[in-house]
Amino acid sequence: MSNTQKKGIVIVAGGTGGHILPAIAIGEALKRLSPETPVAFICGAKHLELELYGRFGIRPIHLSVSPIYRHLTAKLVGWMNLLRAFFQSLSILRRNAKVVLGMGGYVSAPVLAAARLLRIPFYLHEQNSIPGKTNKIFSKRARMVFCSFPMTVQRLSATRARVVGIPVRSSIYEATREEALRFFELTENVPVLLVLGGSQGARFLNQIVLPLLKELDNLLRQINQRLQVIWSTGNAHFNSCAEGLNAFVFSQIEVKIFSFINRMEMAYAVADIALCRAGAATLAELALRSVPAFLIPLPHATDNHQYFNAEQFVRNGAGVMFEQHSLNVKRLAEEIVDLIKRPKRLQEMKRAARGLATPGAAERIAEALIKEIQT
Numbered sequence: 001m002s003n004t005q006k007k008g009i010v011i012v013a014g015g016t017g018g019h020i021l022p023a024i025a026i027g028e029a030l031k032r033l034s035p036e037t038p039v040a041f042i043c044g045a046k047h048l049e050l051e052l053y054g055r056f057g058i059r060p061i062h063l064s065v066s067p068i069y070r071h072l073t074a075k076l077v078g079w080m081n082l083l084r085a086f087f088q089s090l091s092i093l094r095r096n097a098k099v100v101l102g103m104g105g106y107v108s109a110p111v112l113a114a115a116r117l118l119r120i121p122f123y124l125h126e127q128n129s130i131p132g133k134t135n136k137i138f139s140k141r142a143r144m145v146f147c148s149f150p151m152t153v154q155r156l157s158a159t160r161a162r163v164v165g166i167p168v169r170s171s172i173y174e175a176t177r178e179e180a181l182r183f184f185e186l187t188e189n190v191p192v193l194l195v196l197g198g199s200q201g202a203r204f205l206n207q208i209v210l211p212l213l214k215e216l217d218n219l220l221r222q223i224n225q226r227l228q229v230i231w232s233t234g235n236a237h238f239n240s241c242a243e244g245l246n247a248f249v250f251s252q253i254e255v256k257i258f259s260f261i262n263r264m265e266m267a268y269a270v271a272d273i274a275l276c277r278a279g280a281a282t283l284a285e286l287a288l289r290s291v292p293a294f295l296i297p298l299p300h301a302t303d304n305h306q307y308f309n310a311e312q313f314v315r316n317g318a319g320v321m322f323e324q325h326s327l328n329v330k331r332l333a334e335e336i337v338d339l340i341k342r343p344k345r346l347q348e349m350k351r352a353a354r355g356l357a358t359p360g361a362a363e364r365i366a367e368a369l370i371k372e373i374q375t
Contacts, residue, residue, distance in 0.1 A: 008038030009369050010097040014049045014063075014107030018127055018279040022362075023103045024056050025167035026125075029366035032170075037370060040096045042089075044107045055262060061096075063088050065107055082110055089114035098373045101125065101365070102142075104132045112138045121372055125365060126152050127166055127280035129312060130305035143372065146365050148280055148358070149312060164365060165358020166284035171265045173288065173359070180270035183263060184256055186228050191340050194271035194291070195231040202277050205296060206237045208329055210244050212275075213253055215333035220252035225340060229255045230267055272346065273339060278310035278321075287356040292349035293319045294336060296327065317352035 009030060013023030023041065030039050041060035043049040053060045065085035066078050089111045093100065100115040100122040102108035112134070115122040125146040126135045136156065139145050145161040147153050153161045181188055197205050209231060220227055233241040238259035245257055261267050268289035276282055278297040286293055295313060297306035313319035322332055339346055 006038050007096060007098045008040070009099055009101065009373065010040045010042060010093060010111070011101045011103065012042040012108045012111040013103035013105070014043030014046070014065075015105040016048075016279075017052055018281045019103045019105050019107075020049065020052050021169065021281045022125065022127060022167040022284075023101075024053070024058065025169045025362040026101065026365050026369075027058070028170055029167070029362035030369065033363065033366050034370045037373065038096070040092075042092065042107070042111055061092055063107065063110065065110060082106075085110035086113055090118065093118055093120055099123070099369055101369060102134070102138065103127070104135045106134060109134045109137070116141055123365075123369065123372075125167070126156070128152070128305040129280075129308040130303040131155050132302055132305070144368060146361075146368075148284070148361075151308075165361035166280055167362035167365060168281075168284050168288055168359070169265075170362075172268060172285050173265075175263075175265040175269035177269050180266040183266045184230060184270060186254075186256075186270060187226075190226045190228050191272045192228045192230060192270050193336065194267055194274045194276075195229060196267075196274060196276040196282060197232060197234045197237070202234070202296075202298070203237065204324055205275070205277065206233050206241050208327070208332075209241070209275075210248065211329050212333055213250065213255065214248065215330050216336060217250045217253050219333055219337045220340075223337070223341065225252065225337075227253050227340070229253060230261070230271070231255055231257045232261045232267070233257065233259055235259045273336065275336075278306040278313070280305075280309050283309055283313055283356075284358065284361075287313075287318065287353050288359060290350040290354040290357075292339075292346070292353050294332065295319050295321045296324055297321065299324050313353070313356065316356055318349055318356055319353075 011023045013019040027039050043060045043062050044065050045062045063085040064081055066081045093114050097120050100120055102112045102124050112122055121143050123144050124135050124142045127148050129149045129151055131152055139156045146164045147161055148166045150163050242257055271291045274286055274291050274293040278295045295310040297310045310321045314321050
């Protein structure tokens, strides 16, 4: 998507899939709406970031930037990397940018600082209900801050903010349940539980899955109910999870385990229920495909934003939240089985999830960026 011969739109998104996947969705919308407009992506230098972009055929420009931690040595390294990334950004933007879109996170900071110095107009997108530090700092100078939740606008000092929702890749809309059943080799009329750890995997979530499956198997045996499970572990945890799974024999449960699901649209199309963290991008994709969720927010997320993301889902009847510090695996299993036993409640939660969907968010942001470069 990038083109360094002609200036166009630069999108900076790195760190995690929560920043990167919405950025890719916006890039796809730009390509559909204005194929002649050059689009370049900037990210950090972590392998995960480059690999994630690579899965979508994108070669991003990467910066040597890292978070600024509290430990003195790490803090000094972080500031040095930030300064170096700022000078890299100046050079990149001079060659590529008529407008910049920052998706939040520490990777955005040096690029937005460079855009401001070069007087290049920039826009922001805030995925979470609680705005991150970078977006808070730069929101006053942004042409527009695109927000995912109404409550986010109240927490920003931006003079211009607009609720558009979370950009979702077009492929998420497209898969059918019938295609997904064939893709995963699953049985029709047997409920499907989708377990997601996010782009990096979630250590705690992966650790509770095996004891959870054991509890579920016992409960399901009592009511003669089968369950199919799709479990995405993340690359770092796959081997240990797969070895642990091989030690179990279930009578009521069939498990399909993956390090990473390349065709997430298939997973969402076939899932009846999800068990996951509460990253904003994941919740947006679940909502779009009407999948209710049992949510375990990441407790160490900045400003506890995942808790507030999950709260939106719960408040609207689309999810059930379990906080990590007080999670009881047996109770979680009982709640999942109770939902499976009550199809009417499950359908109500599916409708509630769909009511939280914001289709067209990527297109709305893309239209604003195209208008900016055409003026």
